[in-house]
Amino acid sequence: MAREKMQILICGGTSCSDKQSEALADNLKLELEANALENDIKVVRSGCFGLCNLGPVVKIVPGDVMYVKVTPDDAREIVSEHIMKGNKVERLLYKDPSGKTKSAEKELSVYKKQLRIVLRNCGIIDPENIEEAIAHDAYEALGKVLTEMKPLEVIKIIKDSGLRGRGGGGFPTGLKWEIAYKNKSDEKFVVCNADEGDPGAFMDRSVLEGDPHAILEAMAICGYSIEAHKGLIYIRAEYPLAVARLKTAISQAREYGLLGKDIMGTGFDFDIDIRYGAGAFVCGEETALIHSMEGMRGEPTVKPPFPAESGFMGKPTNVNNVETFACISPIILKGASWFSATGTEKSKGTKVFALAGKINNVGLIEVPMGTTLREVIFEIGGGIRKGKKFKAAQTGGPSGGCLTEKHLDTPIDFDNLTAAGSMMGSGGLIVMDEDDCMVSVAKFFLEFTVEESCGKCSPCRIGNKRLHELLEHITKGKGTLADLDRLKNMSYVIKDTSLCGLGQSSPNPVLSTLENFRDEYEAHVTVKKCPAGKCKDLMEYFIIAANCVGCTACARVCPVGAITGERKEPHFINPSICIKCGACMEKCKFDAIIIQ
Amino acid sequence: MSSIKIELRQEDVNKIKEICASFNNDPQELINVLHKCQEHFGYLPAEIQEVVSQELVIPVAKIYGVITFYSFFTMTPKGKHPISICMGTACYVRGAEKVLDEFKKELGLQVGQTTKDGKFSLSSLRCVGACGLAPVVMVGDKTYGRVAPDDVRNILKEYE
Amino acid sequence: METIKVTIDNKTVEVPKGTTINKAARKLGIDIPVLCWMELHDLNIENKPAGCRICVVEVQGRRNLAPSCVTKCEEGMVVKTHTTRVLNARRTVMEFILSDHPKDCLICAKSGNCELQAMAHQLGIREIPGQEIAAMSTYRKDTSPSIIRDLDKCIMCRRCEMMCNTVQTVGALSAVNRGFMAAVAPAFEQNLEHSTCTYCGQCVAVCPTGALTEVDHTPEVLRALADPAKTVIVQTAPAVRAALGELFGMEPGTLVTGKMVTALRALGFDYVFDTDFAADLTIMEEGTELLDRLTRHLNGDKTARLPILTSCCPGWVNFFEEYFPDLKDVPSTAKSPQQMFGAVAKTYFADKIGISRKDLVVVSIMPCLAKKYECQREEFSVDNNRDVDFSISTRELAAFIKQANIDLNNLEEGQFDSPLGESTGAGVIFGATGGVIEAAVRTAYEVYTGKKLSRLDFTELRGFEGVRSATIDFDGLPLNIGIAHGLGNARKLLNDVRSGKSQFHAIEVMACPGGCIGGGGQPLHHGDSEILKARAAAIYKEDKNKPLRKSHENPFIIKLYEEFLGKPNSEKAHHLLHTKYFDKKKKIIVKQ
């Protein structure tokens, strides 16, 4: 291999919100050219280093020297000093609060916003090769638990770690295990809820596809702790790849004696089976999930009794979701205090989010609890697409609410999100920009709820339908101010009276948009306008006479003959004929047609 | 009183029985059995439900109740090229609805329907997990990313 | 028993652990309204999906309102049942329910008897906000021989589903679809006729709204009565007289036998007869069959299968034809009293009054909806003329009487006509669970032993326990008797018969919980099992008051055999009074 060439990496790229880096790259190239180095030293645009508050950053290899907060003007000095002379540009190195200089990337990585606990092995190991998993600590915690610990000791560690269920509700996991442990029975079950149904969320799937053994091991640890010998994974049938990898993982674990009878020669038996969901969001609710596993309609039942008392087949059952289980082994290996060192007072550890929507870096991220929304969206997420303005972030999917500008600096944890009228949910985080109509967004989520309501209780079955109808009414410009009060009352009652978590949270998108964007609702019902220009019925196409050259292209393309005008004279759209298809606007080359 | 005759080919009856038997005819495995049957037959017509009912000893009304509860199960055959439009939130905010409308218009179908010639069927689904490619359309196993309404006609052309 | 203290609306009450808030409140005289919840306590039947959310209350310390029907009291719990929050929620939920419910109360079969209507009234709902933009979930209507399903009126209380599955184990109904279009329906949302429905009518008996009602045959009856060419006779089942009064404001358990007879006569029936007469006849046939099989069995005849199963109940017959066709030679071949009556009426009685069967219209008043189907069975017709032309329920009769502006309360006590109106106490007790077998024992004992019974009240055969058994000493022969009411209980006994485990010589089965007094055609009990108990008591009271209490002592039965049938199980009796059963289990036909 050739001797290592010097290279300059600059963070950012097309998706970065910080446009400085582009000019910096250009300057660096110019400087290299000026010194005839352009063929020897390469300038490479890289993705985000996760050090956005220090950005733009420049990394020089070999040596992994990191320069922070580099401006385009610094290009000359970097080239002349570092590249040509091999001297570090001290003033561009990071200095920590104590004034100590840190130059290597490794030293700086503590400032990275993301921390991978759950996703520790995703993308690192071959999920279909158990040995690679073992090489990355898989089953080590299980071995420790089985040989060195009593069930209650395991439960105590989990309790002390402060781990809370990542499925949405945030119930303390250790406590849940303890209840299941205390309910004595000849048979108990450990269930992994992998029925990720949130539209726009794919955290669990990524873990199952990337690191299935983490889940199997954690389930076995849970089984040992609550004295269960049977585990069931309830997974969406729409996740064929995850299913295939899980199956492979289970059979390999059995082969290696890490599942099945007499695990690792300790006498402990634990085996895992897969049950499939079949497309019902409500099955994320644990009682519904259990009914579904029993071959029935996934209708929830009233709690209590909780599954920990009477769950699968009427036996004590502990249900945790994928992300929760994925935290277990590191906690066992590194201890409760290691885990609880990360996060906020009442929300420990990390949370995986699926960033989606109008954000540049769509994808999965894992951040410590307490990270702010601003850090997530503008640093990790790279900001809003096309440089548009941030409007809201929806967390918790159809059960959640939206966070707005005023929440940007709120540390994200269970309690803060709830206080802000949203919820952690499973971790979908959808970003919306100025073009999104919040009434329509609420309507979209309600449409989802209406479709996914199981139909068992009347407030959810009928009430959500009525909410959706009223939102539709409003987006059509037929609503009144009084309707907004009705929306609110219906929402409160549905939340207050519904049987399960689905109905108890389904009006959240309505309430939170109503709370945060009331002016937008009011615009829909009073002046009958959609400020975001999304609601078709409230749009009006209009020709700006000054821009119109009278080319007649719009009149010719209009399917309903709504546009009239003489050649070379400004044209006119008759709003009572216009069907708002938008064809004219697409056709117009002079930007003369606008939506009002 | 029941008087319907269930007509199926012997091999189909045998297949269903085989599937049920592979789950020990355990009523709790109903959903797994239905998955397998749908995998094999493509859909779950009344006849199949009747046989499963007899094998697992579950009233057929209950089976129908289960099938109509879960959106994954269907009683109508899918088209040769099933088209699914992801309506997950990520796709929605990036314009999936317009894409769906375009498919509806082009094919003259509503969601859940199949064209008369059995070629295309249209469905919407929730998040295929390719949110980076939103809006996403799947035709059979093939995924199309960043689909705009204008692309719809071209996508359909590929299957003509 | 461990007790706990709860405070409801500032009043404290001590209740056993496990008591629900709703029941604890009732103890305090606080009646929290319930809609989907229903309980028939003595019959072990409870419907508690906690779905309607009408009965929600505020529990201190809980985030959401709690459904009082299923939420159990906890020590020190503080509950408020009528805060503004609760009242607003209850009203809003009710508005939701009504917004998806037709408003055709004026012409609804359930009007005046509808729990939803009553609740709307109680909550004072006067308008439904947003109704003009509210879509309704609508479904195809389904009319079967017995039952009409109008799911537009279904409120998803799930009572019918619970009855059909948990209690009756018929499995014809299930919750289908989800969300707004969720409803309770047979497989494939087909008509009931194509399902495993037995027409027991228990779904109708518990439906709080007009979603499930009986097919009304009174217009046909009226037409027949108006036809001068027809002689119209009526038979009344034993359970009717013990319940009809309820629909005229009388206390449950009031016997209205005589007033009912007068009313029927006033309605224009040419002869008012009693199904009890046919019940006595049934005992003669079925009892004889029992003794015959028993004797043969005891003599080692392997073809004589025991136990013998009663066959009076048409819901039960439908049930075993569907689920136990392999055992179809086990039940008695004796027709049900309704059909025996029809067969005798259209032959013996038609001859007697000198008219052809075509000019004789036989109407039955039944506590039952399956009887409507039974009388339409092909094998019970001769040349397309049914033995029993129409069967109407107790509820239909009451409505009919009211239409004719007859006030049952103020009627004279009438007498059944002779000869088909004469009966013994044994015929009367057919109306309650255990009654048929008790009547059979009274006769079979005396015929078998040749001795007079020293007692006639076999209390060991009575009661509401779902499955009961007793051994009656037949003068040295211990006769093992099993009784089941409710098809789920029957299924248990039948499974034992199928597996050869059954030790019984005879088993009585009634499809409806409580027997005919709890039939699908009876006045609605609205979840009050006291009503059923009162009806049963009335039946046994009527028996006690009868001068003759053993079927074989009925002089008119004796005369019928002498004049017409010969002896029990004679060839003629077989032809007219016995039937056969069919395998109705779905068949898988292999396509070539």
Add this chain to the structure above:
Amino acid sequence: MKKVKSPADLRKIKDEVRERMYSKEKIRVRVHMGTSGLASGAREIYDFLRLELEKRNIHASVISTGDMGYSHAEPTLEVTLPGKDPVVFGNVDKLKADDIIENYIKNGEYVDGILPANYRKIE
């Protein structure tokens, strides 16, 4: 088949595999093939790399893993050159893959589209 009979057995496997996986001599390529990656064409890239590396006589192990979560840049792959930190490349198509082989794998020269590890790991 190795049956793990004790935690010590487990550790043995761990050590062996780690040795094998992270031996200094080997070039490792991980193609991220979760649903998201596959939907974006990761399979093609995987096949391409296996074939081309062999053709070009480069001794490397190419394995498939789950996704890293970089949905915005799928398909992604990670290359670990002996003795160096892994480097992730995004938006890989065949052209880019070729670029990666020629420049990075052969010469250790970066190509555009590097996705630096933007996260901390647990150690």
